Amino acid sequence: MNTAMLTALAEPNRLHIIELLRDGGPLTIGEITSRLELNQPQTSKHVRVLSEAGLVEVEPVANRRIIKLRPEPFQQLDSWLETFRSMWEDRLDRLDDYLREIQAQDKTFDQS
Amino acid sequence: MNTAMLTALAEPNRLHIIELLRDGGPLTIGEITSRLELNQPQTSKHVRVLSEAGLVEVEPVANRRIIKLRPEPFQQLDSWLETFRSMWEDRLDRLDDYLREIQAQDKTFDQS
DNA sequence: CTGAAACATTCCTTTACAGGAATATTCCTT
DNA sequence: AAGGAATATTCCTGTAAAGGAATGTTTCAG
Incomplete structure (x- = not known):
């Protein structure tokens, strides 16, 4: 940066x-x-x-x-921030996992 | 900010x-x-x-x-940057317009 | 060509802050 | 309890930068 x-x-x-x-x-x-x-x-x-x-x-x-x-510096800053995004998206990942679990359960229900 | x-x-x-x-x-x-x-x-x-x-x-x-x-300040910075994003997404809009034009031309060709 | 409007530049003073060096503190080990 | 490791704090110095005041520059109007 x-x-x-x-x-x-x-x-x-x-x-x-x-x-x-x-x-x-x-x-x-x-x-x-x-x-x-x-x-x-x-x-x-x-x-x-x-x-x-x-x-x-x-x-x-x-x-x-x-x-x-000028837009360029803000774009730069934005892509720099990208490199940090995994930090707070870990939570979303966990939400993802949760949703996947729910979906798996649904499948189970479908088969029953 | x-x-x-x-x-x-x-x-x-x-x-x-x-x-x-x-x-x-x-x-x-x-x-x-x-x-x-x-x-x-x-x-x-x-x-x-x-x-x-x-x-x-x-x-x-x-x-x-x-x-x-700590993730919070980076999230803050990110959402602040959001308020600027329209600046450089105008170009994408223009690209959109261009694509729409092309599509319109295609229609013209279809009719000929 | 003169004056006025819109900005730029310069000079000065004050303050904040970074780095270095020395010293203080805290905590573990034995 | 003593010594050493990891970190904090303090004091000093130099420098950069922000604000104010004054002045310089450019450009247009008349």
Whole structure:
């Protein structure tokens, strides 16, 4: 895994920016600034960090910058999480076993 | 999302510890120390951070501590990621559209 | 060409945190 | 009870990073 991405997400304001973008589509620096009640320079700095971590794409349009989420890092994070999934799916496996048992019982009943 | 968890994961040595535990099952402080070539105090400190973030469970057994992964935070992270999944599944939707187009064309061919 | 809007950059200060070294604690063995 | 193994804690130092304030840059409108 990429620790740069995690470092970027670990800061509350930046995480908040990410969720703003997830919910509210692409936003400009100014929009993020007002919705998060930050100062504009801090917003710019945070977006810069997010951009350098690849989490966000910055598209200059005239006077302003349009910030959008990039899906790739989230996919990466997702497939990294995959490698842990067996941890909590053990329980589901046990449920599976249980269901299989029930099914076996049903068969027994069918034959009786 | 929990930024404490992300902060804990964002440090390379700690991330490494997590992956060690994922791959090698529960480990003691000493085992982590030697496999990661850290000093023992740093290992203890990092494990403490991981523990306070809930990522890890520390079970004292006599002289040593047995460190295990806790599934819950990874589940949390997973369901947080769910809220982003539509982002990269749009492409699959577009593929769907494409397939539907092809199918429509086939119908046209059938009629000719 | 001037001014204003939208951002970026720089400088400064404060704080958090990682690593190293030394020391303290806990627990088992004998 | 003593010593050693495994781990924790403390103290120190350096560094990175966040926020504030001020200023610089770009772009459009008029």
